[in-house]
Amino acid sequence: xxxxxxxxxxxxxxxxxxxxxxxxxxxxxxxxxxxxxxxxxxxxxxxxxxxxxxxxxxxxxxxxxxxxxxxxxxxxxxxxxxxxxxxxxxxxxxxxxxxxxxxxxxxxxxxxxxxxxxxxxxxxxxxxxxxxxxxxxxxxxxxxxxxxxxxxxxxxxxxxxxxxxxxxxxxxxxxxxxxxxxxxxxxxxxxxxxxxxxxxxxxxxxxxxxxxxxxxxxxxxxxxxxxxxxxxxxxxxxxxxxxxxxxxxxxxxxxxxxxxxxxxxxxxxxxxxxxxxxxxxxxxxxxxxxxxxxxxxxxxxxxxxxxxxxxxxxxxxxxxxxxxxxxxxxxxxxxxxxxxxxxxxxxxxxxx
Amino acid sequence: xxxxxxxxxxxxxxxxxxxxxxxxxxxxxxxxxxxxxxxxxxxxxxxxxxxxxxxxxxxxxxxxxxxxxxxxxxxxxxxxxxxxxxxxxxxxxxxxxxxxxxxxxxxxxxxxxxxxxxxxxxxxxxxxxxxxxxxxxxxxxxxxxxxxxxxxxxxxxxxxxxxxxxxxxxxxxxxxxxxxxxxxxxxxxxxxxxxxxxxxxxxxxxxxxxxxxxxx
Numbered sequence: 001x002x003x004x005x006x007x008x009x010x011x012x013x014x015x016x017x018x019x020x021x022x023x024x025x026x027x028x029x030x031x032x033x034x035x036x037x038x039x040x041x042x043x044x045x046x047x048x049x050x051x052x053x054x055x056x057x058x059x060x061x062x063x064x065x066x067x068x069x070x071x072x073x074x075x076x077x078x079x080x081x082x083x084x085x086x087x088x089x090x091x092x093x094x095x096x097x098x099x100x101x102x103x104x105x106x107x108x109x110x111x112x113x114x115x116x117x118x119x120x121x122x123x124x125x126x127x128x129x130x131x132x133x134x135x136x137x138x139x140x141x142x143x144x145x146x147x148x149x150x151x152x153x154x155x156x157x158x159x160x161x162x163x164x165x166x167x168x169x170x171x172x173x174x175x176x177x178x179x180x181x182x183x184x185x186x187x188x189x190x191x192x193x194x195x196x197x198x199x200x201x202x203x204x205x206x207x208x209x210x211x212x213x214x215x216x217x218x219x220x221x222x223x224x225x226x227x228x229x230x231x232x233x234x235x236x237x238x239x240x241x242x243x244x245x246x247x248x249x250x251x252x253x254x255x256x257x258x259x260x261x262x263x264x265x266x267x268x269x270x271x272x273x274x275x276x277x278x279x280x281x282x283x284x285x286x287x288x289x290x291x292x293x294x295x296x297x298x299x300x301x302x303x304x305x306x307x308x309x310x311x312x313x314x315x316x317x318x319x320x321x322x323x324x325x326x327x328x329x330x331x332x333x334x335x336x337x338x339x340x341x342x343x344x345x346x347x348x349x350x351x352x
Numbered sequence: 353x354x355x356x357x358x359x360x361x362x363x364x365x366x367x368x369x370x371x372x373x374x375x376x377x378x379x380x381x382x383x384x385x386x387x388x389x390x391x392x393x394x395x396x397x398x399x400x401x402x403x404x405x406x407x408x409x410x411x412x413x414x415x416x417x418x419x420x421x422x423x424x425x426x427x428x429x430x431x432x433x434x435x436x437x438x439x440x441x442x443x444x445x446x447x448x449x450x451x452x453x454x455x456x457x458x459x460x461x462x463x464x465x466x467x468x469x470x471x472x473x474x475x476x477x478x479x480x481x482x483x484x485x486x487x488x489x490x491x492x493x494x495x496x497x498x499x500x501x502x503x504x505x506x507x508x509x510x511x512x513x514x515x516x517x518x519x520x521x522x523x524x525x526x527x528x529x530x531x532x533x534x535x536x537x538x539x540x541x542x543x544x545x546x547x548x549x550x551x552x553x554x555x556x557x558x559x560x561x562x563x564x565x566x567x568x
Contacts, residue, residue, distance in 0.1 A: 090384075121482045125407045132415025136387070139419065143380060143426050151426070158423050162416060182484055321529065 020117050024106050032253040033068035039305045040067070046309040078242035083145060086239065090144035095240070095247035098137025101130040102254035109261055110185040112271055112290045123184040124172060127262065128165075131217060134255065135161040138219070138226060141248070142236035153235025156316060157226035161217060163323035168213040170331035171206040174338045175199060175266045188270035194277030200267035202341065205334040207267045209327045211300075214259035216323070218252060220304055222311035223319055230313075260300035261293065268296045359399055366392040379425045387418050404484040 008016070037052060041064070044051025056066030082088060108123035110116045120126060135158060142154020176182060178199055179190035191198050200207040216223040227235040237248045264270055271293045279286040314322070340346075369392060372385030390413045397406035491499055 122404050122407050122484050125411060129407050129411035129415055132411060135419055139422055158419055162419055
C-alpha cells in the first residue's frame, strides 16, 4: 500500500491531475446513471408505486439496480433519426455543448479538504460562466431541429435561463461577501466552526433563492417549460432519439448533481462536519471529509425529485414574474443586509 | 514553446471565427462564430494570466449578451439578399475601419523600434498574485467614481429601453396576480342544501360532499 502511495506521489503532476479528471468524470457518469434510477424509485414511492424492480437483483436485494444500464444499452442500440429539414451539423453538436460544461465545472469543485482538481482563485466565476454556456446546447438544439415545438422550447429556455442566472449571480454575491473570496475551497473554509457558521443560516433568503434558481437553471420541474410535454411535446429535444437524446438526459442529471454539490459548498459548508465544535475534535464524526459533502449533495438531489413529484408546472409568465419581480429584489435586499452584518461583524464574521 | 504553440493555435481559431462572422450567409452561423471568437479570445487572455477578465468575458459576452443576440437573430427573419446588397454602399466605411486597424497594428511594431516594446508581454507574476483582488482594489478605490457613473449610465439605459417599449394600450385585461393569490375557497365555492327533498333526484344524499356544492 505504501509502495503504491509512493508511486502515486512520484508521478508527475500532469499524470496525477489527468488521473483525477478521469476518476471524477467516471464517478459523475456513474452517479448520473444511478440518479435516474433513484429518481424513478423516489417518485414511485411518493406516488405509491414500486418503480423499476425487474432488471437485476443481487440475491433478491436491490431489485432494479441494473435498470440504468439496461436503459443505456437500449438507447445506444436505437437509431439516431436526423430530421431532413434540420441543420445537420448543429443538430449533432448541440447535445455535446450541453454536456461539456456540466462536466467541466467539476474541475473546481472542492471534494475534500485536500482534493480539488483545479484550485483557481476565480473558481466561483468559472462555475457561473460554464453553467451559462450550457444554455447554448438547448438553444441550438431547438433551432437546428427546424420545428416549431423545438424552437418554442429553445426560446423559453433562453429567456428563463438568462433571468434566473441574474438571481443566481446575486445570491452568490452574498456568499462572496460573506466569505471574502471567489475560491470555492476558501468559501468552505470560511464556514468553519460548526453548524452555526454555515452560510445558509446567515444568508437564508439567498440560500432559498439559489435553490430555486438552481432548479430553474437545470430546466427541472416545476420550471421545465422548455420541455413542457403537455403543450410543446418535448420542447427542444422533440426530434432527438437514441443516444443523442441520452446525452441531453445525461447533461440534465449531471447539472442537477452539480447544482446540489454547489449548494452544499456555498451554503452548507461543503465537506465540513455538522458536529464540528459540538463533539470532541478527535471524534470521527467531527472530522471533515468527502462523506459530508456526499450526504449534503444527496439530500439536495433528492429534493430535486421531491419537487418533481409534488409541484405542478409553472406557467411561463409566472416563471418570469417569479424570477424578475420576486427573486431578484429579495437578493438585492439581503445583499444589503449581509453588507451591514459583515461591516458590524455580526454572527460568523465576529471572529475576524 | 508550448505556450507559443497554444497562442498560434488559438489565434488561428480566432481569425477563422472572425472571418466566419462576416462571411457566413446564415446570421445564426455568424452569431455562433462570434461566440467562438469570444471563447478563443478568453483562452488567449488566460495565456497572459488575466484569468479574471477571461472568465468574465465568457460569463458576460458568451453567457448573456450572445444568448440574447441569438435569441433576436433566430426570431428575426433576416433577408440575406438585401443585406448582401449593401456591400458596395458600405465599402467606403469598411475601408476606413480596415485602414485604421492596420495603422494601429503598425503603430505597435513601430513603437517597438523606438524602444517601447508592447509585444513582449507582462513579466511573470508571483504565485500569490490574484488579479481579481488587484482589479477590485483599483476599481473600488482609485476609479470608484467612474465605476459608479458607468453603473448609473447602464441603469438609465435600462429605464430608457423599458419606457420606450412600454405601451399603455386601452382595453387590455391583464391578470392581477395579487388578486389571484388572495382568492379564498369561500369566494369561489358555495355549499347549498339539496332542495330535492324526495330523495330521488340526482343530488340526493350528496349535499355534504364538495361535488354537490360545486354544481350549485
